[in-house]
Amino acid sequence: MTTIIDGNSVAEEIQAGVEDCVETLSAADETPGLATVLMSDDGASATYVSMKQRTCEELGINSFHHEIDPEAPAEELFSKIDELNDDPDVHGILVQMPVPDHVDKRTVLNRIDPMKDVDGFHPENVGRLVAGNARYKPCTPHGVQKILDAYDIETEGADAVVVGRSDIVGKPMANLLIQRDDGGNATTTVCHSRTKDLAAKTRNADLVVVAAGVPEMVDGDMIGEGATVIDVGINRVDADTEKGYELIGDVDFESAKQKAGAITPVPGGVGPLTIAMLMYNTAKAASLQSGVEIDLP
Structure with missing residues (x-):
């Protein structure tokens, strides 16, 4: 008899474990923070971002959302990434893809601080994954x-x-x-x-x-x-x-x-599971950046 896998139940268990980790971090005055950046008019992308924001709220993770006009120069997005890289309250940065055609995707990924790259797409994090020493798994x-x-x-x-x-x-x-x-x-x-x-x-x-x-x-x-x-x-x-x-x-x-x-x-x-593991990576990022140890699920 075929087993129909219930991804929702697996995600709920992981999120419960992440919530415990967030409580540990917050007790040490280090509440995890995830920044999302949207440079698109695509309705599906906006929906994905809102789902991530809602899950952050449910788990006690601070959520910071930034929207950039899709017609704006690429430098406006890069400047926002630089600002978030320097913000101590932001532990993870996620630029929602796709970005407009005039913005180079690889430059976007390279611009994010690899310690805050909770998607795991920065070349440094890709290299660590291939080498068997992943910081953040995609x-x-x-x-x-x-x-x-x-x-x-x-x-x-x-x-x-x-x-x-x-x-x-x-x-x-x-x-x-x-x-x-x-x-x-x-x-x-x-x-x-x-x-x-x-x-x-x-x-x-x-x-x-x-x-x-x-x-x-x-x-x-x-x-x-x-x-x-x-x-x-x-x-x-x-x-x-x-x-x-x-x-x-x-x-x-x-x-x-x-x-x-x-x-x-x-x-x-x-x-x-995609959103659950994003929360997992955000909690891990806060732990790595603060030195507060957590027990990830």
Whole structure:
């Protein structure tokens, strides 16, 4: 019988542990602070930011939000990042992507103080992750690890396939799975748009993590019997609903769940973990910057 993974329950447990850490920090006069910066008119980006702000409030984390006109010069965003880098009340900085075309994304990531880079995308933090000495693990891949641990899904010795090679999910996910560490030790293959016979790769995997941004690109015929399927995708498609759309993943859930031993739904699977791990990284950042020890979940 297929296990439908409940990402909300895993996220709630992690957030409860983070809340305890926030209380420890606050008792030492070091309340964690997360700054979000939005330079976009995109409604989805604004929604993501508001969700992060709301979770901060629930856990006792100070939230500082800044909006910049998408038509403003790139230097206005860079100046704001510099200001937040120097603010002792801000332990974590998150610039919501995407940024406008006239703003260079890599310059944005490089500008953030790596100690405050709670997304884990600064080159220094990427290098530490690859070297096996991560300061902050990127939120979504780390959340996937937490899901696998919560459901006792063993990665050691497993054949894993990651579909997608983005800097945000695909690459760090593969790096975490091959680490000589808990939640790693998997034999990992990274597939992408140029992969020949993708189905042959996924069908032989014990674990398939799909993060390609293509609605329902992986279906049940591409899944081996009893495999674990982690669907990171979230796609808005037109539908005859009250909102006029529905959210679906990169996996055809109905057909895949007939073959999978365990599978994440969309929504309610990986998504809640992304915000939970952002809170985790913010608490960790406050601990590292203050020297106050905490016991992270």
